[in-house]
Amino acid sequence: MNGTVARLTARGLLGRRRALLLLLLPAVLLSLSAMARGLAGADQQLAVTLLGGFALGTLVPLLGLIAGTGAIGPEIDDGSIVYLLTKPLNRHAIVVTKFAVAAAVVTVLGALPTFAAGLVLTGTSANLAVGYAVGTAVAGVAYCALFLLLAVVTRNAVVIGLLYALVWETLIGQFVPGAQALSIQQWSLAVTERIVGAPAEQLGATSAVGLATAVVLLVVVTAGATWYAGRQLRTIRLTSEV
Amino acid sequence: MSTLQISQVSRWFANVVAVNDVTMTIGPGVTGLLGPNGAGKSTLIHMMGGLLGPSTGSVTLDGDVIWRNEQIYRRIGLVPEREAMYDVVTGWEFVLANARLHRLPDPEGAAERALETVEMTGTQDRGIAGYSKGMKQRIKMATALVHDPPVLLLDEPFNGMDPRQRLQLMELLREMGRQGRTVLFSSHILEEVEQVASNIQVMVAGRHAASGDFREIRRLMTERPHQYTIRSDDDRALAAAIMTEGSVSGVQLTSTGRGIGTHDGGGALHVQATDFAAFVRTLPPLARRHGIRLYEVAPADESLESVFSYLVSR
């Protein structure tokens, strides 16, 4: 971890238009939740649909994509990363710092609003608020690591990340059982399912993978992607054109 | 006192050879890396700056390998060609951040000194995004100087500068050289290089074409054979006459003339003169003696590329 790298990353990430985009998504979740509560009362089924479908299924992958790629991608594209690379800094320290900033952003703008939305929707009943808050937190952390790695290895990180999050996890994951085992969303749902406990089954908040597998995969993907991104940053090739 | 050693270095990208078997030693003082666009200057500077590994050969600083050696940056300052910086911050914040990234004991003092050196203290509190090209160049320079490195690498530092900024930077580079630093900058303009650099390394098409001080490089460039394109009313007869001249080393006839008075407009004579002053002096009387009318005598393309390609095939 490096404080200066963290400050520069945060300034870049929260500067200008990207900050608006980052704030827009949780604002949508909270207004939808307030509306749902107002119209339908405290409805656990509706809460699972909103928190599972929107918060875990859309909000957090998108936040992870914006924060994960945004923590390093623009610097690589415009070449300004050269100011970090020409310093006696360990490349892994640079990546870990950037990952931590992105993960913090997704936790604050994804998991915390999910917790608030859960409270708005159903109060503390059935542990839905806590369950989905923890689920979106671990999902957000894993997405950040994965998408940061993508931004280091390819210029098309945003497109590939969108395809993964929306097409693979959401579309294919719904219909192809095998694909669900390779889905950050499903791994995180396993954590949520465990916290929610018995009611998860009847509310349909169940994961395609077991808890132990899910936790191992989350840790392996997060740590592995971060480590590999640091390794790739050591030999990253910058374009030389102006 | 630091020395960069480039030993039999080649670097290729897929099937493009950007740097081809280059060996050079860069010692203290100001060295200019001169070459036309695409010569491989940036690729070479990136290898000296540890941003790119050589495909073969080695690049070292005082014996230490530069590639994948992060600690080398304590001794190297690099001014990149691209303009992008972390422009959400001010000049002061950015230079200070660079000082902190170096973990200097007194980052504020170091940032202050670097900004003074590049004369940016007056505008240091403005956002980088609002700086002119010259100001950005100076902030880039300050970030490279903030840790007082013995080696300074600059890629096309004069690009986009106005004449006054150019003079200031030239003076700054000379001063860095006088202090005993090893300063290397790239440029595609000979006049720029010879005003600052005590040593010039010329690159053409990935190859190390020549090296020396500016007098030696000038001599190589002005004493090369000069090319002329000549049109006359009888190119063939003129070619024969010109060949008897001692100042000429080669004559080529591109489309055959059809005899006196039938100049077809498409033909021309390409002459290579070893002594161009003598050649220009003797051509008109020569033509008159043979009863040939000269329509046009023009120096062939004098672009830097042709100058440099001569240096390579020399």
Ligand SMILES: Nc1ncnc2c1ncn2[C@@H]1O[C@H](COP(=O)(O)OP(=O)(O)O)[C@@H](O)[C@H]1O
């Ligand atoms: N990253 C790269 N990928 C492919 N080709 C490259 C790359 N960098 C440079 N080249 C090629 O290598 C040659 C030398 O480029 P460069 O070092 O930028 O020259 P210069 O700085 O002298 O203009 C050029 O032909 C260029 O197209």
Ligand SMILES: [Mg+2]
């Ligand atoms: Mg260049």
